[in-house]
Amino acid sequence: MSQPAPGSTEAALRQRLAPLSPVSLDLIDDSHRHAGHAGSGGGGHVKLTIVSGAFAGLGTMARHRLIYQHLGDLMQGPIHALSIRAQTPEEV
Numbered sequence: 001m002s003q004p005a006p007g008s009t010e011a012a013l014r015q016r017l018a019p020l021s022p023v024s025l026d027l028i029d030d031s032h033r034h035a036g037h038a039g040s041g042g043g044g045h046v047k048l049t050i051v052s053g054a055f056a057g058l059g060t061m062a063r064h065r066l067i068y069q070h071l072g073d074l075m076q077g078p079i080h081a082l083s084i085r086a087q088t089p090e091e092v
Contacts, residue, residue: 009029009044009046009074009078009079010027010029012074012078013027013046013048013071013074013079014027016070016071016072016074017050017067017070017071019070020050020052020054020066020067020070021052021053021054022050022051022052023051023052023053023089023092024049024050024051024092025048025049025050025051026047026048026049026050027046027047027048028046028047029044029045029046030045030046030047030083031044031045031046044078044079044080044081045079045080045081045082045083046079046081046082046083047083047085048067048082048083048084048085048086049085049087050067050084050085050086050087051086051087051088051089051091051092052086052088052089053088053089054066055086055087055088056088056090060086063084063086064084064086067082067084067086
């Protein structure tokens with residue numbers, strides 16, 4: 001998939017994570033707190049909280065890998081850093 005247009009990173013994240021059928025999905029753009037630090041390259045810092053039945057039976061690392069698999073090339077540009085909290089509906 002191609003890179004999202006400026007300002008549409010949140011929409012792209014939501015679209016890419018939709019196949020996980022999230023019960024809830026919260027995104028916080030935390031980029032302003034990291035402006036100018038080494039290595040940021042202008043990419044976004046995002047906090048993701050996602051609740052999905054797709055995480056049932058998966059450990060933390062497997063859940064994160066699943067999320068990164070869906071985000072693909074977004075992690076190569078528009079997103080510099082991603083903080084993830086991934087839970088099943090039963091864990092909430």
